[in-house]
Amino acid sequence: MRIAISTTRQAHYKLPANSFVRRGNDVTIYSSTPVRRFRGFDRSLQHRFVPAPVTLFNALTRIGPPVWMNELDTALYDLFVSLRIGEYDLFLGGASGSLYTGKAIQRNGGTFVLDRACPHIRFQQELLVEEAKKAGGVFRRQTPWFLDRQVEEYEQADFLLMPSNYSINTYPEHIRQKTILAPLCARVGVSPRTPKPAGSPFIVGVVGGQPLRKGYLYLLQAWKELALPNAQLKIRSGPAYRKFPILAQLVADQPNVEFLSYIPDIGAFYSQCDIFILPSVDDGFGMALFEAMAKGVPSIATHSTGASELLVNGRDAVLIDAGSVQQIKEAIATLYESREMRERLGRNGQATISSLMEGDMAKPYIEGIDRLLQVAEQKSAVPAR
Numbered sequence: 001m002r003i004a005i006s007t008t009r010q011a012h013y014k015l016p017a018n019s020f021v022r023r024g025n026d027v028t029i030y031s032s033t034p035v036r037r038f039r040g041f042d043r044s045l046q047h048r049f050v051p052a053p054v055t056l057f058n059a060l061t062r063i064g065p066p067v068w069m070n071e072l073d074t075a076l077y078d079l080f081v082s083l084r085i086g087e088y089d090l091f092l093g094g095a096s097g098s099l100y101t102g103k104a105i106q107r108n109g110g111t112f113v114l115d116r117a118c119p120h121i122r123f124q125q126e127l128l129v130e131e132a133k134k135a136g137g138v139f140r141r142q143t144p145w146f147l148d149r150q151v152e153e154y155e156q157a158d159f160l161l162m163p164s165n166y167s168i169n170t171y172p173e174h175i176r177q178k179t180i181l182a183p184l185c186a187r188v189g190v191s192p193r194t195p196k197p198a199g200s201p202f203i204v205g206v207v208g209g210q211p212l213r214k215g216y217l218y219l220l221q222a223w224k225e226l227a228l229p230n231a232q233l234k235i236r237s238g239p240a241y242r243k244f245p246i247l248a249q250l251v252a253d254q255p256n257v258e259f260l261s262y263i264p265d266i267g268a269f270y271s272q273c274d275i276f277i278l279p280s281v282d283d284g285f286g287m288a289l290f291e292a293m294a295k296g297v298p299s300i301a302t303h304s305t306g307a308s309e310l311l312v313n314g315r316d317a318v319l320i321d322a323g324s325v326q327q328i329k330e331a332i333a334t335l336y337e338s339r340e341m342r343e344r345l346g347r348n349g350q351a352t353i354s355s356l357m358e359g360d361m362a363k364p365y366i367e368g369i370d371r372l373l374q375v376a377e378q379k380s381a382v383p384a385r
């Protein structure tokens with residue numbers, strides 16, 4: 001098959017791109033990201049640069065544009081791709097930036113697949129509005145036309161490629177019927193744990209850039225109430241939490257909480273953690289969870305983290321409900337007090353990660369891509385009426 005992929009950034013797209021190539025398909029990537037930044041992609045892939053004007057301006061000036069300009073930029077990028085793209089059997093387009101191109105592909109008889117990791121945009125926006133209120137701030141909704149555009153994408157697409165049932169279940173039934181489940185498991189290197197020196201601080205680690213979606217409010221509240229001796233909470237994230245007064249105050253009140261905007265070696269970060277936690281209230285998959293588990297770090301995650309669907313509670317990790325301060329406290333306290341449980345979860349978690357891998361790909365994702373190619377071929381075999 002001739003396959004095109006459109007994405008403004010590299011993100012996780014080496015997973016589908018390499019999977020398509022290894023199944024004997026001819027793959028071209030259209031992107032506003034220069035080819036030199038596409039690391040880990042099969043060398044046979046073709047690259048077509050398509051500008052995203054506002055993104056380019058931001059990269060050159062470091063001036064952050066308002067939300068409406070980013071939305072316009074996404075639509076313009078999609079328009080430019082649609083004008084340039086040729087005939088393909090299958091088109092995989094990133095969500096919110098593929099409507100025009102998907103329609104162009106369909107006019108030429110191709111299959112439009114929308115790659116959407118997150119829940120339905122309207123569900124997600126309402127969730128974040130409420131989370132922002134709890135954190136003492138305001139969440140700026142996307143503009144109505146851009147929301148409508150995304151909903152139209154869901155309707156227009158022949159299929160949606162999604163990483164978790166958590167995300168899929170937020171869509172109406174007629175959309176769910178055309179979803180393909182492909183958990184975003186990337187190859188992660190399993191490596192033995194390095195013992196920490198005696199007396200070292202007990203470190204709980206977190207990785208995630210969006211403070212509202214990642215549930216930091218509940219984690220920080222739980223951490224304050226726990227008041228564990230000789231313990232530190234290290235959060236790999238940016239300064240966005242400062243926009244929410246309650247979050248900012250919780251951080252200011254706790255000297256044993258540290259936000260890290262940059263970590264040169266994420267593997268070294270995981271190695272120093274005694275526990276890893278992903279307290280997300282909205283996480284389509286959460287690849288950081290598997291990265292930590294591969295390093296043997298006993299982990300905690302919410303059921304609103306898509307990756308949790310591949311794990312068994314109490315065997316591979318501790319799984320809890322999103323937004324529960326009490327459950328976060330209980331999970332951290334239990335692991336803090338029980339070395340045996342930490343070691344058991346660490347071993348079992350690594351074993352589970354290893355069992356999911358097949359070469360340099362993960363079995364669940366491979367199965368999803370195979371299913372996608374199968375249904376796309378079946379669709380193309382049906383004569384048009």
